[in-house]
Structures are given as C-alpha cells and as structure tokens.
Amino acid sequence: MDDSISWRLSEMANGMERSRILSIAASVRAMIAEGKSVAPFTVGDFSPAQFDVPSYLTDAIIESVNDGDTNYPPAAGLPELREALSDWMIHRYDLDVGSDGIIVGSGARPVLYASFRLFLEPGDGLAHGVPAWNNHYYVHLNDAIDIPLMGTPESRFLPTAESISHHIEDIRVLILNSPLNPTGTCFTRGELQRICELIVKENTARKSTGKKPIILVYDQVYSTMTAEGVEHVHPVQVCPEIFDYTITLDAISKSLTGTGLRLGWMALPPSLAAPVIALIGHMGAWPARPIQKAAAKLYSKTSMLEDFFDDLDLRIYKRMSALKNGLDNLNRYGVSYVEPEGGIYLSTHFDIFDIIGCETNEEIRVWLLEEAGVAVVPFQAFGLEQDSGWFRISIGAVSVDDIVQAMDRLAQALRNAYGS
Template identity: 30%
Template structure:
C-alpha cells in the first residue's frame, strides 16, 4: 500500500544478502532441518570477559546517559592512541568520531561528501553496502573489478583508467570482504600516487586489519606521505573483539570533516551508548590474548576449509590472507552462483552466499564464512561434496 508513498531514493537502496539467507536458513531450521551456517560474517566467539565486565561496571557507575555526539573524550583519546600504534598514523581525539557500529562511518562519509552525479569507485565484488549508499545519495557507482588472477587485489592500472574529473571518492577494503584479499604496500603506494592532488577522498575500510595470517601486514593508506588528511579510516570492534551486537565503531579523519560527521550523528543517532563506549576502552587497552587466540583459531579453520574445498571436484579455492572468508571458484558447474548457493541450502543444509551478493564480478564464486567450529566446517564440506556431485551428473 505504500509503493506510491515511498521517496524515489528508497528504490536505490540495497540490502545485505547475508541477512536474507540467514532468515531463510532460520525458517528451514524452524521446520526441523539441520543447517550449518557459513553465510553470516560474525565471529562465533563470545566477547572477552574483561570487556563484558567493563560494560557492567560502567552501567553500575552511571554511564547510562547521553554523551557528546562524536563520543566521550576519553574514548576518542583511547582510539586515537590505539590507531597511532596500530596504523602508524598520529591521530588526536579531535580526529575520531565514535558511531554505533562501523556502517555509519560508511554511510555518513558518502552522505557528507558525494553530490548527485559524483563518481565513487568501489571494489566489486565487495561489501554490498558501498554500492547501495552511493546510489542512495545520487552518486554514480563505478566498480573496480577484484579478480582471482590478481590474488583478489585491485589492479592499479585499471583503477587509473577509471578515475575521471567527476571522481569524488575511492573506497578500498583491505583485508577484504568477501575475498580475504590484502593489498600489498606497493598497491597502496600506487593508489596514493594516483589520488594525490586530485581532491579525491579515500574511504579505507580497515575493519579486518587485525585478522590476518602468514605474516601479512596490512598498510593503511593514511600512513603514506600526504594521505592522512585525504583518508577516512573506517574501523570498529565487531570483528577483532567479537562485539557485533554491541554496535561500536569509529572513523578517523581530518578534524574539520569529523565535525561534519558529528553533525550527522546528532541528526540520526544522537550518540553511541555510553557504557558500550567505556567497554571499548577496555577492549583496546586491556589484555589482547582473546583476540589473538581467535585469529589463531581462524587460521586453523582457514587451512582446513581451503584444503577441503580444493578436494571437492569442480571447486578451486585460493587461500585468503585476511578476514574469515573464503571465495571459492565454482565456474566449472556452469550455473549461476546464486543458484548453486540456493541448491546447497535446500539440498545440503549448508548456508552460503552466491558471489553476486557482492556485485556482478562475483559471478562464478561462493562466499563461505569460516566463523564456525571445525566440526561444523568439516560436516559442511562433506555435505557440499555429496550435493554438488548431483550437479555434475
């Protein structure tokens, strides 16, 4: 009944397929079907106890009221000190905006900077909300293909050809969702060389920068000469500290832009929950053992799932360098990736995502999250092999 009432921009707003598949999988479970969940990008670990205790203490100490829109000063200071250490970029509290999750930084940055008709280059396959928000504000999404033959890193020469006088922003994501690819230092240096002096902002999504393997060391483009003021870093607590439900993220940016992003916070969320912010200080400054142990376990699972996928006839899978996703190639089956994903859910009880959930260049691939137990991963691999055998007949 509301079709004629909705603003036109609502028809440009997309969604996250992961949550749609999760809902479908839950419906099947309600019917009694056993489902193994490899679709949702959420650590299956509990939030570390010291962080929970810090939140409880904060609640009991009266952190139940409004805070300044960009966050409590002591929280912003802790984030600035952490970012200075972790990313090799000197930040101050005035350059930090705290938000309820990392997504608002993505949304607010695009909303604040992109006018109708402005072009935004974004990774494809990539996090689907990038394209969704670009379209929502009237910008022109310009996909940069992320290809397996380039180890799921963007091609810098191809990027150079996509930049035009209308380019307002370039979005990069390293380590990446959905591929697990990580840009090399040389990649990042070349991207910086392309944008210097062009009035182009780089939105660098670094939410997975602590979840890396095999000695990988992600490089923040903000750390390169002349790039700090032209970079917005998106980061948060959901992945590293298994705090998805807490909704705590932040952006690092020039203080003048931070003030504008804070305006958007005032007009939308008012502020991020006070006690959650205090828990964030404990996450950054307290023991890191649980976070390190989680990454070590993810590496063990990664090795198991990659080996298992490569043993299934018709599937090949590169070993990701970061995040907790694999992006196996299923082109040999000659069917759309969404059809294969639907088939695996219905036939095998394994919830995965088709690659096109992350953009047109994801066709021919599936995304599997290995944020699940080794037992369930092995069970899923066995079910997938049995089910996919039917597609090859």
C-alpha cells in the first residue's frame, strides 16, 4: 500500500480486508459481459430473473411511496412492523421477545454489527465456526480476539459443543449460523441443545464471579429454506434458559429473496433493546419507510408467507437436485459434496489436484472457471486456509438449465484432463 495512504488512514482501516467473494464475483461478471459461458455459482445473492420477491410486497412498497412515506422512520422500526415480526417469531420459532424486543435495520448486516458492538470490548474473544461467512472481518472491526472453531466434513462443517468447550473461558460472543453459509448444513436439535446447555452452564458459573457472560448471536437468515425432512431449530426451542443470552438475527434478504430491499431485524430480550436502538440510530441504518410498511403488511399474512416459502423451497430443491445429479456423475474423478440441508449453498469437494496437476484451491478455482465456465468460491474466502479442495456453490443466480449445462461442461473438461 502507498505510504501516504496508510499514513492518513486509521490502523483499523489499513488492516481492513476486501470481501474475497465480491472480488471473485466481479471478475466472473466481467467474463459474462465478454460473452463467455459461465455459470455464476459465486454470489450469495438472488438473480431477480430467477427468484422474484412476492408481488404483494412490491405493490405495497409502491403504494407506500405514492402515499408520501418519505420521512425518517422511528429508530427501532415502525410499530406495526415490530408487532408483525414479533408474532412471526413466536409462530415460527417459539421465540417471544414481544414487539419491544424487535429492532429493525437495513438488512442483517447492521444488526449483526450492532450485536458485536454491544458486547465486545477490544481484546474480548469472538468465537465462530470455520468455514463461515464474514466473521473474520467482524473480528477485525471490533479489535476482538479471533477464536476460530474449525469445522470438518464429519461435523458437516458446523462447530460442536466439544470444539466450543476447549475455548469456553475465553469466549465473550459466540456466533452461530444455521443453515450455514457457505456449507448449506443445519444444526440438529441435539447438536444445538448441547451447545446451548454448555453456554448456560458457563454463564451460571460466571454469575458468581462477576465475569461477563457468553452472548450467543444466532444468525438464521436462511431459516425458512430447508430441504425435505430437515427442520430449522432455534436455541430457545431446545434450551429455554438460553433466552437471556441470545440475540437472533434475521432478514428478508434471503427469505424473500430481496437482498436489495434492505430489511433485517434483531430479536433480543427487550431489556437490552435501548442501546441497540441508539446504535442503529447513530449509524442511520434504518430500512426505508416503504419497505417497512410493506413488510408489516406481508408479515401479518402468515399463510401467504408460508406459501411463498414452500414454493421457494421447491425452486431451490429443483436446482439442488440438478446440481447433485451432475456432481454424482463426476464421483470417479474425485468430486463429492456434503448433503445440502438448508439455504442456497452446497459444499463441494473438488479433489482433482492430481488430475489437473496443481496444489492449491486457487488453481482449481481458475481451472474450473476457464476450462468449464464454472465459477465457485474456495473455502479460503470463509476462513478455512488449507488447500483442501473445498468450495461453495451457490444456486441463487442460476436456472436448472444453467446448472445442467455447467455440469456437462465440467464433465467434458474433467474427461479431457483425465485423458478418457
């Protein structure tokens, strides 16, 4: 970096990493613009051409704009939206924080950032699974101590009570995400219960010493998207005592496939709400009034929402099936995956180092892109540094046909490389 730039910036800004996923996605977009056949399995976004948001929502946004809803919204969110979201959280997850415990922000990111700011002092331990989406950036932003919990294919890349127990004394905030980005795997009841009980036990012990408790940040932005036979579980459903220590994050970005509409929320014990409202206010990270009004209407229509989520599950299922079929056919070349359980991602193992003659994930990524037009993100972008051949495939921007064609190109490229 140019000295005169680093001299002017803060240490925090100097050390800030650019999102690796967005850099890869930008290069893929450039190739597509040049007319190359590339399946963009990279971004965790939804292409509006493939996944449209409910028209009831967009109609209500337009109506609200036409009604002149252009002034500041209240800092915590419109009362009718907080009410509707509170009812939804009870209906769907048995989580009752009341409307006072719901605070909205412009997407999940501001409420995620707020949850870290509320509890972490510089030097506090922030524990998170690896691979996982973006946590390592938040460790840096908060000057926290990084406590990575290494996932393995055997644990479906999820952190376990056992892995957490090794660091329990150093943890101030534990973030869990289920369904998990980047792996598409979900906690079972038993797995989540063991983790929650461990936290409650540790916090009970801390009470008598005055040491601050472990706060569980539970990021469930993909919670409405689960594969057939898989249930999404919320911590209070398996361990009611965790309520006082749990911050739940959710958003319409993924659930309604409306990443650009920018509406997320935090559900937390209402006694903790005041500083969050102040922080969101200082950041000015409120969602616009029209999206709040529209979401309040939609979230009052439970059956309309449930229908949308069922249909979305079906659309995800069709894409995942095409993908799994294609990858199953490549098994003999060393391609495998972890069964997807939720969200829009598939963890894929391209153990093709010998076939294409390389040593790093980056070389595999470039080979897949250039030889097969398959754009994927290596697990290094999610904190797993080893060159182990693991990649994230996202189906948010592709059709079933795009997937079938990409798998055909990949099969051909592997056949050529293998010489058969």
